[in-house]
Amino acid sequence: MIRSRRAWNARSAGRAVRPARCGCCGAETPPATAPSPRWPAGRAAPRVVVVGSGPAGSWAALRLAEAGVPVTIVEQGKPVQPRRRDLALLTRGQLTESSNYCFGEGGAGTYSDGKLYTRAKDRGGVAEVIADLVRFGAPDDIAVDSRPHVGSNRLPRVLQALRTHLAGLGVDYRFETTVAGLRGAQGRVRAVRLAGGDEIPADVVVLAVGHSARSMYAWAAADGIALERKAIAIGVRIEHPQPLIDELQYGAAAGHPKLPPAFYELTGTDSDRGVYSFCMCPGGWIVPAATEADGVVVNGMSLSRRDSPFANAGLVVTVAADDFGPAAAGPLAGIELQRRVEQAAFRVGGGRFRAPAQRLADFLDGRASTSVGASSYRPGLAPADLTAVLPEFVAQALRGGLRRIGARLPGFLFPDAMLVAAETRTSAPVRLVRDAQTLESPSLGGLFPCGEGAGYAGGIISAALDGARVATRVLAGG
Ligand SMILES: Cc1cc2nc3c(=O)[nH]c(=O)nc-3n(C[C@H](O)[C@H](O)[C@H](O)COP(=O)(O)OP(=O)(O)OC[C@H]3O[C@@H](n4cnc5c(N)ncnc54)[C@H](O)[C@@H]3O)c2cc1C
Numbered sequence: 001m002i003r004s005r006r007a008w009n010a011r012s013a014g015r016a017v018r019p020a021r022c023g024c025c026g027a028e029t030p031p032a033t034a035p036s037p038r039w040p041a042g043r044a045a046p047r048v049v050v051v052g053s054g055p056a057g058s059w060a061a062l063r064l065a066e067a068g069v070p071v072t073i074v075e076q077g078k079p080v081q082p083r084r085r086d087l088a089l090l091t092r093g094q095l096t097e098s099s100n101y102c103f104g105e106g107g108a109g110t111y112s113d114g115k116l117y118t119r120a121k122d123r124g125g126v127a128e129v130i131a132d133l134v135r136f137g138a139p140d141d142i143a144v145d146s147r148p149h150v151g152s153n154r155l156p157r158v159l160q161a162l163r164t165h166l167a168g169l170g171v172d173y174r175f176e177t178t179v180a181g182l183r184g185a186q187g188r189v190r191a192v193r194l195a196g197g198d199e200i201p202a203d204v205v206v207l208a209v210g211h212s213a214r215s216m217y218a219w220a221a222a223d224g225i226a227l228e229r230k231a232i233a234i235g236v237r238i239e240h241p242q243p244l245i246d247e248l249q250y251g252a253a254a255g256h257p258k259l260p261p262a263f264y265e266l267t268g269t270d271s272d273r274g275v276y277s278f279c280m281c282p283g284g285w286i287v288p289a290a291t292e293a294d295g296v297v298v299n300g301m302s303l304s305r306r307d308s309p310f311a312n313a314g315l316v317v318t319v320a321a322d323d324f325g326p327a328a329a330g331p332l333a334g335i336e337l338q339r340r341v342e343q344a345a346f347r348v349g350g351g352r353f354r355a356p357a358q359r360l361a362d363f364l365d366g367r368a369s370t371s372v373g374a375s376s377y378r379p380g381l382a383p384a385d386l387t388a389v390l391p392e393f394v395a396q397a398l399r400g401g402l403r404r405i406g407a408r409l410p411g412f413l414f415p416d417a418m419l420v421a422a423e424t425r426t427s428a429p430v431r432l433v434r435d436a437q438t439l440e441s442p443s444l445g446g447l448f449p450c451g452e453g454a455g456y457a458g459g460i461i462s463a464a465l466d467g468a469r470v471a472t473r474v475l476a477g478g
């Protein structure tokens with residue numbers, strides 16, 4: 001059974017925020033009091049270029065700009081409003097490679113569920129990020145919900161308020177501008193090189209490009225920036241009717257108007273491989289999260305009211321770095337594995353970002369589906385045999401995992417639940433190495449790998465926390 005849980009979790013919210021109000025009891029939560037650090041007066045501040053405007057880049061910029069450090073944010077995608085038009089085009093089968101569900105203002109989390117829960121241990125830091133979100137217009141109750149979420153209809157407004165605040169502090173935003181490399185001298189970074197050939201001088205570069213920045217991994221490897229393989233997870237999105245999940249979780253109380261659409265978190269792991277649900281979106285939509293013209297990638301999102309008739313979640317299998325291929329295949333072999341799966345999904349889906357899909361009963365019985373059920377995935381589904389898309393070890397582990405989940409929660413094995421492929425971008429398949437203390441790359445002084453793309457975060461809040469952590473290290477140099 002799922003309960004709606006709320007608890008005060010904004011313990012040490014560290015900045016001047018308007019007081020939050022508990023959504024259930026109305027009690028006012030204390031405003032933040034801790035003073036923000038400042039760059040020391042009389043010392044020349046470094047010129048900081050932040051690459052990527054996702055949560056990691058944005059929170060690095062926020063902490064630095066509020067400390068009086070000059071920051072330029074370089075983002076290959078568009079601001080939230082024009083980005084929305086590119087999402088609409090993608091729904092109709094047309095991808096803009098630099099502006100989509102992964103790329104653009106706010107990064108990959110902008111048009112997401114905006115789920116804000118995290119396993120990060122730095123609860124004080126989490127509380128500060130939540131307080132920041134409230135300060136920029138997110139609803140107060142995210143400070144007291146134990147599973148806070150904002151919704152993709154509200155996040156863009158929060159990001160616009162954040163941008164207005166940062167611009168007011170002098171932060172220079174460069175949208176639709178791609179960083180294509182770095183220039184260093186005497187072991188330190190001197191500038192970022194832009195795709196058109198121009199440079200922006202920099203004493204510090206925060207590389208916060210997200211897990212889908214494949215071109216960055218390629219130029220970083222070519223430039224000798226230390227990077228290594230990192231384990232990922234690959235699988236499908238599973239979609240059920242939301243009322244069915246409500247019944248499984250709430251029993252006789254399902255349908256009660258006071259109950260939110262039910263959530264689940266499931267594991268079907270055996271001793272060999274992890275199989276688990278991931279990023280569950282109650283009342284949500286499966287969205288096309290592709291960034292390349294010949295690959296299908298799916299992910300999930302919800303609006304704040306979570307009112308679609310469907311429940312979806314990633315159902316994924318852990319893929320170890322050794323599964324990417326022999327060591328000789330190099331540190332980028334995980335990207336190649338992701339790409340092979342995404343391209344197979346594109347081929348089997350038949351183009352225009354239609355996604356291959358199989359009914360759950362067909363998948364378990366090992367037969368191709370010949371038709372598909374209703375789904376929230378707008379570009380459309382193509383009936384398929386997902387063993388033609390997924391690596392065999394992933395398909396096998398998924399079958400075993402589903403059976404184990406079904407043994408514990410039989411109703412979950414609804415025969416017409418749809419399995420939609422491919423869920424490949426659960427995290428970065430590469431880690432940019434950094435010093436545990438200074439957080440700098442050992443390859444280039446002043447280069448700070450940051451956030452999910454660098455391998456140090458997984459989710460909106462942990463990425464923002466990593467951005468704040470990097471900012472603290474930069475400020476420590478002052
Ligand atoms: C559809 C969807 C739903 C999600 N739902 C949730 C959720 O509900 N809760 C949650 O916690 N997480 C969710 N996530 C994951 C979450 O969005 C990421 O974990 C988080 O955004 C990572 O933050 P980041 O700042 O490290 O990178 P990103 O958010 O990926 O941001 C990186 C930015 O860098 C830019 N960039 C990349 N390369 C370059 C370059 N060379 N030059 C200039 N700019 C560049 C990109 O355009 C991008 O905007 C979701 C992701 C997706 C795609």
